Amino acid sequence: xxxxxxxxxxxxxxxxxxxxxxxxxxxxxxxxxxxxxxxxxxxxxxxxxxxxxxxxxxxxxxxxxxxxxxxxxxxxxxxxxxxxxxxxxxxxxxxxxxxxxxxxxxxxxxxxxxxxxxxxxxxxxxxxxxxxxxxxxxxxxxxxxxxxx
Amino acid sequence: xxxxxxxxxxxxxxxxxxxxxxxxxxxxxxxxxxxxxxxxxxxxxxxxxxxxxxxxxxxxxxxxxxxxxxxxxxxxxxxxxxxxxxxxxxxxxxxxxxxxxxxxxxxxxxxxxxxxxxxxxxxxxxxxxxxxxxxxxxxxxxxxxxxxx
DNA sequence: GTCCATGCAAACTGTTTGCACGCGC
DNA sequence: GCGCGTGCAAACAGTTTGCATGGAC
Numbered sequence: 001x002x003x004x005x006x007x008x009x010x011x012x013x014x015x016x017x018x019x020x021x022x023x024x025x026x027x028x029x030x031x032x033x034x035x036x037x038x039x040x041x042x043x044x045x046x047x048x049x050x051x052x053x054x055x056x057x058x059x060x061x062x063x064x065x066x067x068x069x070x071x072x073x074x075x076x077x078x079x080x081x082x083x084x085x086x087x088x089x090x091x092x093x094x095x096x097x098x099x100x101x102x103x104x105x106x107x108x109x110x111x112x113x114x115x116x117x118x119x120x121x122x123x124x125x126x127x128x129x130x131x132x133x134x135x136x137x138x139x140x141x142x143x144x145x146x147x148x149x
Numbered sequence: 150x151x152x153x154x155x156x157x158x159x160x161x162x163x164x165x166x167x168x169x170x171x172x173x174x175x176x177x178x179x180x181x182x183x184x185x186x187x188x189x190x191x192x193x194x195x196x197x198x199x200x201x202x203x204x205x206x207x208x209x210x211x212x213x214x215x216x217x218x219x220x221x222x223x224x225x226x227x228x229x230x231x232x233x234x235x236x237x238x239x240x241x242x243x244x245x246x247x248x249x250x251x252x253x254x255x256x257x258x259x260x261x262x263x264x265x266x267x268x269x270x271x272x273x274x275x276x277x278x279x280x281x282x283x284x285x286x287x288x289x290x291x292x293x294x295x296x297x298x
Numbered sequence: 299g300t301c302c303a304t305g306c307a308a309a310c311t312g313t314t315t316g317c318a319c320g321c322g323c
Numbered sequence: 324g325c326g327c328g329t330g331c332a333a334a335c336a337g338t339t340t341g342c343a344t345g346g347a348c
Contacts, residue, residue: 018301039337040337042181060303060304061303080332081337117254121243122285132279133275133278134276136272166327169321188313221310228338230312
């Protein structure tokens with residue numbers, strides 16, 4: 001654990017940033033959780049180990065870690081962001097419109113889509129978000145409200 | 150034009166809603182634009198034709214039209230939503246991280262991904278959002294800031 | 299010791315809501 | 324005329340920022 005933090009420290013130093021206890025802690029919290037935490041949840045979990053930490057620091061650190069590529073930000077549709085430590089493999093999300101349950105999945109076909117678009121439009125794609133919505137197994141019979149005509 | 154509004158009126162009546170001038174106007178604005186407007190932009194455009202319209206009405210109407218399936222809401226990552234009148238064909242988005250340019254594209258392979266996940270997880274998928282980010286042709290040489298390590 | 303990072307509180311943006319009036323039906 | 328929809332302003336949620344203090348290096 002501590003040797004991985006040393007590597008981390010070096011990455012920070014190279015870019016003129018400091019590895020503070022708060023930044024360590026927030027990264028720990030994200031790595032320890034395999035859920036998609038929002039800023040408030042990260043804040044609550046961090047407070048358990050550092051009661052004085054502030055929500056502003058959580059936001060600043062999440063932005064920083066995102067810029068450095070250590071965490072990913074997802075907007076799954078509820079007006080606030082979710083964060084998670086980066087995995088090696090890309091993965092995507094399904095969200096149930098009824099109960100909010102999130103299912104993660106992989107979809108290798110996305111790489112074909114990326115390649116096609118890159119070639120056709122001459123763009124360089126750095127990130128793909130695929131977000132499916134619908135009704136999970138448990139909610140399917142009750143999909144009453146707020147749906148297309 | 151007016152006969153299409155009559156059809157619209159009927160859809161509203163069936164669900165106990167009223168087709169007000171504001172609702173018409175907002176739908177007009179969205180249909181007239183082939184861009185992705187945010188609520189503020191819809192508000193500004195609507196004010197040209199109805200100076201007394203309020204931003205609250207714009208939000209309420211956008212929510213309503215989304216629930217009725219007439220418009221789609223996109224969260225392309227900047228902390229506010231974009232809206233557009235529904236097209237028949239599904240389409241997806243690429244956003245340039247540098248200049249914000251949006252390219253729309255189709256990706257028929259998505260239907261395979263949808264089918265796979267539905268079968269594997271037993272979910273019913275009603276909507277797919279694919280959002281690619283990266284650098285457009287013009288911005289590729291200057292992709293300096295804020296990128297993964 | 300230097301200067302970046304933090305905590306606090308206030309500001310800010312995008313969105314929602316309570317209420318009395320107005321308009322579609 | 325009944326009741327949904329509107330405009331207005333205030334409230335709200337999530338996030339950002341200014342400033343003085345504190346901690347990493």
